[in-house]
Each structure stands twice: as C-alpha cells, then as structure tokens.
C-alpha cells in the first residue's frame with residue numbers, strides 16, 4: 001500500500017492549539033468535579049483492561065473519541081490524589097505552573113542526556129537546583145555557585161524518585177570506598193528508614209545480611225549510640241561501613257534522625273552519609289522547620305521530593321552532593337564514554353553532562369516545571385503553602401488532644417498526625433482503630449492510610465496516618481475529616497460487642 005494515502009506525521013499538528021484547549025477544559029472540569037467523587041476509585045480489578053480493545057487501531061481515530069474514552073474509562077478508574085480529602089500516604093502535589101511547564105517540556109521534545117543535546121536543559125537545572133538548595137538552607141558546598149561546572153561545590157540534579165537517589169548515593173559510596181569485592185561492605189539505616197535502602201543494597205550487590213537496621217529511641221528516630229556500636233562491631237569483624245542513610249521525616253510517623261549526633265559518627269567511620277528528606281524536605285523552605293538540619297554539613301548527599309509537597313507535579317526528586325570530591329565520586333561511579341556520545345563540549349571539561357549523575361542516559365526537561373513553580377509562586381508562596389498545612393495539622397492535633405476517645409500515637413510531625421482510638425468497653429485500641437479504618441474505607445469520603453507503630457507488644461499499635469498536604473485541602477476539609485473520624489468511631493462503638 002502506498003504511504004501517500006496517509007497524512008505525514010508531524011511533531012505538531014495544525015489542530016494542536018484547539019486540541020490543547022480541549023484538554024485544558026477537561027482538566028478544569030476534572031478538578032471542578034473532584035470533590036463530588038469518592039477519593040478512591042471504585043473500579044474492580046480488570047475493569048479498565050476489559051474495557052479496552054485487544055488490538056491497537058489500524059487506522060487513525062478522531063481525537064474526540066480518544067478524549068471521550070479518557071472521560072468514560074480512565075477518569076472513573078483514577079484514585080484522586082488531588083482530592084482535598086486525600087490524606088493518605090504522603091501527598092503528590094500538582095499545580096498549574098508545573099502542568100504548564102510539563103506541556104512545554106513535551107512541546108519542545110528535547111532530551112537532555114548531554115550538555116550539547118540541549119544546553120538550556122542542563123544549565124537551567126543547575127541554576128534552579130542552586131536556587132532550591134539556598135531556599136531550603138543547604139550549605140553553600142552543596143551548590144554549583146557562580147563557577148558552574150567548574151565549581152568546587154557539589155551541585156544538584158533532578159531524578160525521578162527518592163529511591164533512585166538513594167541508589168545513586170549508594171553507588172557513589174561504594175565507588176568512593178574502592179575495590180571490586182563488595183562482600184564486606186555494610187550499609188545502615190534505622191528500623192524506620194525507607195525500604196529503598198534495602199532495594200538499593202540489592203541492586204548494588206550488597207548482601208542483605210550486610211544491611212543494618214539500627215534501633216530507634218522512643219521517638220522512633222535512629223539511636224546514635226546503637227549506630228556507633230554497630231559500626232564498631234562491623235569494623236572489628238573486618239567489614240567496612242560504606243553508607244549510612246539518615247531520614248528526616250520517616251514514612252511511617254515523620255520521625256527525624258538526629259543528624260547532628262549521627263554526622264560525626266559517620267564521618268569518623270569514613271562512610272557516606274545520605275540524608276533522605278523525601279517528604280519533610282519541602283518544609284525546609286520555612287526557616288522555622290529547619291531545626292532538624294543541624295549537622296547537615298556532615299552529609300555527603302541530600303534528597304527531597306518537590307513532587308510530594310512543593311507544588312511540582314510528579315516526577316521531580318532533587319538530589320545534591322556536598323563538595324566537588326563527592327560530585328567526582330558520583331560521576332566516576334556512573335560515567336561511561338562510548339564513542340557515539342563523545343563530543344567537544346564534554347571533552348572541554350567545562351560542562352555538566354547529567355547522564356553521569358544517575359542510572360538513565362536519556363532525561364526529560366524536568367527543570368522547567370521547578371523553574372515555573374519557583375517563579376510563579378515565589379518563595380513566599382511556597383512557604384505559605386507549607387505553613388497552611390502545618391496549621392491545619394496543629395488544629396487536628398488539638399482536637400485529638402481534647403478528645404478522650406482518641407489519642408496521638410506519636411507527636412505530630414509537621415503536617416502528619418498519627419491517631420488511634422483508645423481501648424473502650426472491652427474492645428482493644430487496635431480493634432477499634434482497625435474498625436474505624438474499615439468504616440472510613442467503606443464510606444469513601446476520606447482517604448487515610450495506616451501504619452503500625454512499635455509499642456513493645458508483638459502486634460504493635462495500629463495507627464491512622466493523616467498526612468495533610470494536597471494543595472486543594474482547606475481548614476474546613478480537615479474539620480470535615482475530624483467529624484468523619486468521630487463518626488467512624490461512634491459507628492464502631494455502636495456495632496462492637498463490648
């Protein structure tokens with residue numbers, strides 16, 4: 001068949017402007033109606049798969065048909081992360097500036113693996129990461145600074161997720177340690193640290209037996225004395241500590257490891273201290289929430305996810321290394337130079353090639369969305385966003401403290417409130433809290449996730465996590481969430497046997 005009977009494919013069609021307008025209208029409609037929907041999708045397993053044809057279409061379909069299926073098949077099977085009553089997990093912020101920049105990113109269609117494959121892609125990222133490092137109070141040694149690629153500072157890079165940056169940090173740590181036999185390398189994180197440490201160790205060829213889970217103190221933060229003891233024990237057995245991950249804001253309860261005390265211990269051991277502030281890092285744009293960063297100068301690398309709580313659409317995980325030596329370790333660990341990627345700019349040594357800062361080669365122009373967000377909200381707008389959620393969490397904390405039926409299982413951490421029912425008339429606290437959670441899931445108006453907090457019993461304490469941070473959440477939504485928690489408990493009381 002002749003190809004002439006088909007229109008030539010172009011990057012941009014004449015209909016783009018009109019169609020982009022229709023997509024924008026659909027997004028507006030979606031957000032306007034989001035509050036009328038249950039937070040979680042009611043789709044059953046296989047619903048979407050079954051609703052889609054088994055073959056791709058042979059001939060082009062009209063845009064309207066595709067958009068209709070977005071409305072009829074896709075949207076009903078979404079979990080609405082931007083719903084103001086989405087208070088589960090940690091948030092995944094979206095905002096107009098980030099969406100517009102993402103559209104521009106797609107429109108340009110560039111790929112920024114090397115400086116020369118789009119100088120703007122690389123240099124905007126360098127500059128924006130310097131801005132952000134300053135905004136969250138990272139020391140100057142984490143920034144490129146005026147010298148850019150020739151800096152004696154570290155510098156930052158955007159990756160997809162916090163897990164990828166943990167892996168990059170561990171790869172750099174392993175490289176800095178030297179040698180090819182990693183059987184004696186040991187890595188450390190607290191018992192509350194994110195599972196990405198274990199996954200990174202797996203990917204780095206570090207035996208699971210050599211992943212240490214450092215005990216915590218009462219507040220579920222890493223116990224520095226226990227870390228010191230474990231390091232000493234490993235060293236005396238001929239093993240080599242190469243990597244310690246300290247968490248600022250753990251996933252489960254938002255605990256902060258004391259890096260001021262941990263830092264010197266790690267430095268003395270010659271291991272790489274990585275800071276995982278995936279969620280809490282956004283709050284550091286506000287000076288009053290930076291107390292936990294004392295000791296940050298000991299860190300070799302630092303990560304947080306603007307896509308969690310800083311109004312930047314997924315994916316945007318920012319990662320910095322402290323000082324040129326750490327940058328060199330990271331780059332040397334990742335760098336390969338096949339003939340087809342060689343070019344004069346790279347060889348001049350005057351540019352940053354971000355392909356050497358992470359596992360993937362190709363990369364999107366993600367710096368655009370961070371740039372739009374930082375400029376269109378301004379630092380003051382970002383601080384107001386964070387503070388509003390922390391204030392809502394303080395209000396909720398006060399309600400729980402004033403209500404003898406429930407309690408805070410752990411102290412509030414920024415905008416994360418961990419709540420459980422107290423035991424009542426023969427029903428254990430765990431039975432009641434689990435039943436409340438079941439009731440809320442069935443009801444559908446509020447979405448929460450849970451955790452189990454260690455309390456010295458084999459079972460632990462079943463706990464509801466209220467993670468405030470969705471951009472559309474307002475104080476009255478939190479008041480409604482509190483009413484629903486109370487309604488859930490009253491219903492559980494009335495149906496429980498006790």
Ligand SMILES: Cc1ncc(COP(=O)(O)O)c(C=O)c1O
Pocket residue numbers: 090160161162163164194196247249250251276277278279305317
């Ligand atoms: C403290 C912490 N670290 C790491 C992660 C993993 O994040 P990502 O999905 O970006 O890999 C999370 C996820 O919530 C987290 O809370």
